[in-house]
Amino acid sequence: VELTYTAAATFGGAGSGTVTVALAAGRQLVIEEAIGFLRANGLAIPEGSQGGTVRATFTGLSNADAAFAGARVTAPSEGGRAGVAYVAPRVEALPTATSWLYGLRKTELDRTNVALANASTVDPVTLRLILENGDGTSTEKTFPDVTLGPGQLVQLDDVFAGTGFSQGYARVSVVSGTGPYDAYAVFNDEVTNDGSFVPFVTGPESSESRLVPVVVETGLYSTELVLTNPGASVRTVELAYVESLSPEKGAGSVSIETLAPGEQKVIPEILDVLRRKATGTIGPRGEGSYAGTLTVRFHETGAPAPGYAGARTGSPARSGAGRYGLFHGGLGASSRATAEAFVYGLRQDGEVRANVAVAASLENSGPVTVHAEVYDGATGALAGATTRSTLAPGGWIQWSGLLPAYGVAQGYVRVVNETPSESFAAYGVVNDGATPGSPAGTDDGSYLPAVPGASTPSSAWRFAVVGDTHVTATSFAVPAEIASAILKESVDLVLVPGDLVEGGKGATSTQMGSQLAAWKNAMAPLYDAGIGVYPVRGNHEADVPGGTAAWSAAFTGRYALPGNGPAGEGGLTYSFTAKNALFVGLDEYVNLHRVNQPWLDAQLAANATRPHVFVFGHEAAFE
Secondary structure (H helix, E strand, C coil): EEEEECCCHHHHHCCCCEECCCCCCCCCEEEEEEHHHHHHHHCCCCCCCCEEEEEEEECCCCCCCCCCCCEEEEECCCEEEEEEEEEEEHHHHHHCCCEEEEEEEECCCCCEEEEECCCCCCCCCEEEEEEEEECCCCEEECCCCCCEECCCEEEEEECCCCCCCCCCEEEEEEEEEECCCEEEEEEEECCCCCCCEEEEEEEECCHHHHHHHHEEEEEEEEEEEEEEECCCEEEEEEEEEEEEHHHHHHCEEEEEEEEEECCCEEEECCHHHHHHHCCCCCCCCCCCCCCEEEEEEEEECCEECCEEEEEEEEEEECCCCCEEEEEECEEEECCCCCCCEEEEECCCCCCCCEEEEEEEECCCCCEEEEEEEEECCCCCEEEEEEEEECCCCEEEEEEEHHHHHHHCCCEEEEEECCCCCEEEEEEEEEEEEECCCCCCCCEEEEEEEECCCCCCCCCCCEECCCCCCCCCCCCCHHHHHHHHHHHCCCEEEEEEEEECCCCCCCCHHHHHHHHHHHHHHHHHHHCCCCCCCEEEEEHHHHHHCCCHHHHHHHHCCHHHHCCCCCCCCCCCCCEEEEEEEEEECCCCCCCCCCCCCHHHHHHHHHHHCCCCCEEEEECCCCC
């Protein structure tokens, strides 16, 4: 494994380099102090405060999924430590266009920092952060553009300061360069400084249900829920809770929330909110411990719609001031596991302890039967396996003390689904302190999402292609019917390879602008549903005198196209990633019947490991 460290310029930028370590089959290496390890292995990293990015490159793998890298960052707090854990995303899964960060906030209790990193090893990238007020007023704050060299990292501290926003969400876009890049947020408790890690979300949220694997009300622990409507229309949100810890006191409930366009709600103590909405469905507060799954479905005029759901579970600090907690996003159906999932980075020793949990999808047609295999990270050997557990749809189970039960100090767990026709989510939590309430610990948890295994079939997803609609200012009924039909197909995005409007040499730019307005009106249901729509010009747009300006004026705001194309082709030629694919839209009229081949070659080279690449334009590549 090659560990390439790039020292951040904000820490002086000194000590970058590569360290190589050998990792035998099945082994897990836990490096207690990463900067010290790199320094001890030959990197000239100065003493004092240091930081940067690490790129882990594995060779000799049995398959592309047989590797994992992650980190846990902590700081002293009370009698122990507090911090966050995060999984290193695969480079090919990183965004090259717009991404989003949800659940951010600024209150007397919390502040939010945002970090941006350039994952390219060759080229710089310029990124733009826009913070949106979560109150649904469409108020925004645009931050100065940030240019990052290869491997560079920057943190924007307390991003809500001076905005007047109490909570909201952010979008990150590429201004120049090809990326890819990483983006994440951390909201920190103002007293304990404990952080909750929020990873990026790429592309518009799909219309799939969101499985929040667990929400709790157990003694000191409670869960807040984050719901976000990124669309331009009102959406209702169905919250289906299934109680697993104390079902005899109440099996759960289904209730409804309503979100205005662009609104985000942060709902503290969600189980008590659900309890009050539907009396008797969850046991009385204070008379038991409660935990279970929450399935979230967004709807707009009765049809499934996109939205975001996430949860933060925490407990008060022992001093009585401040809190500790962790954050996790809801999982769409296509992101859940079916056959197996791995939870890496687990430890149980004198400083920390670990739990592993499984949540069954509410949409399952029947129960799932699962068991956990525990592997010793020091040897790679299978140390033991649990007995089988059966979960009804929406069911949840947690295994505590798995590692010491099999004599393992550090290792990982493979969750096996013996009913692979059904789906599930799994995760781990590393808690500070050898035992709950230990004086040498805070009980702060770090969330470790499971990684679906190689035997889990790839999740299929869909996109649509529609072109040559030739809309005029008064003729757009057929494109409107097409948009309506696409909505029923549960697609993630739509490609439009030219001739959106009639245009042509005899049209004026003003007429073309009116035609594009009619086209956008016909496609509005797709935009409202959060489905990405990506057009490029055809000859009927390119032939209009002054048509380029009309095009640029039409595709702004929520209709804006990626601006990462070559010089002079912003919003005309561009690329973006979605799921496991790269999409490249080519304008063939800036240089008539030609494309910018060096730019295209660079895009393809930067995404050589992506499983799928789709290039689209109006004219055929070959005749």
